[in-house]
Amino acid sequence: MWSSKDVYYISDSTGILATNLGQALICQFPEINFHEEKFPFVLNIEEAKKILNYILKKSAGRRPLIFSTIMTKEIRAVFDAPEVELFDAFEFFMTRLEGCLEAKALGVPGFSRHIDNLTMAKRVEAIHFCLEHDDGVNMHELDEAEVILLGVSRSGKTPVSVYLATQMGMKSANFPLTSEYLKEYLLPEEIIKNKKRAIGLTTTPEVLHNVREKRYADSNYAKRSTCSEEIQTAETIFHNHQIPIVSTAGKSIEEIATQVSQELGLSRKPTSLNERS
Structure with a gap:
């Protein structure tokens, strides 16, 4: 069992959903110390690569956890690296939801932020x-x-x-x-x-x-x-x-x-x- 783990919350919006989801899960393991960081508004591949490099350098091969709510597949794919454990909320839920609804999702980052x-x-x-x-x-x-x-x-x-x-x-x-x-x-x-x-x-x-x-x-x-x-x-x-x-x-x-x-x-x-x- 791990005594500690690095956890990163990554989003193309505020990061609140990714953080809430991750924390709701990791709180079930009180015997493990979690070191958490959040990266909101990750909007392009270049920025995603910089963040991943930072994560890999800081975690030093300890397989950090990443909770992601990034909508854009290309940006999301940057974090799907073998050195990390990626928990991709949208890939998991959206694919299944599209099947249930028999419809294609918009795939627009932060769509609900565009309120009237x-x-x-x-x-x-x-x-x-x-x-x-x-x-x-x-x-x-x-x-x-x-x-x-x-x-x-x-x-x-x-x-x-x-x-x-x-x-x-x-x-x-x-x-x-x-x-x-x-x-x-x-x-x-x-x-x-x-x-x-x-x-x-x-x-x-x-x-x-x-x-x-x-x-x-x-x-x-x-x-x-x-x-x-x-x-x-x-x-x-x-x-x-x-x-x-x-x-x-x-x-x-x-x-x-x-x-x-x-x-x-x-x-x-x-x-x-x-x-x-």
Whole structure:
């Protein structure tokens, strides 16, 4: 068994798909150390050859892994070398898909990045809205929000909100349940009026304690008892107002965002610029 392996993600677009695919696979081998590098926007044979030479020199005959999502066959062929282990996503899936559909694929690199101006405008608008409605700011504009995330401090509201905006094109706002609301078991009127678009984020006392402890060590704010009490109170508030609850404990931002959108019936085909990576 290998103790370590070099891994390279190569794409004619952003490289996100190649990276996600490779990492989803290699994480199943925790006993092996992986050294990873990414090469996005590989658009010609000359550049591909330079990258392959770099890989071969750096890996020194240790048969590195290459995860590729390059569409152009000629460029892709450069990396099909005996000194490396090539995992070619498009060659594997596209050939089979063409057979299933009885049709020929376009074969255009990064095709889904060529989105229309309207889609781009909506994405930019969602991002601006998210930034302008973070942490309870501009509450009077919540009528425009598609998603309103609620939760105690450090429960994951902002990163999930940003992901919903940047990757799913949703106008997302978030509101922190501070002590003034927790003590009285209250929600602002603006939230109650728009609660059909609200989701309560929760977590475990252990996770919340660990997150807060890193920022404010040995503080009352970070105590496990404080975390437990705040979480219980927040969940009671959510139940009182019949607001769906999504736990962030042990989940990736992508998982949480997907569950949030499903709870609100907002699941949709993503429109991000990195769809074809």
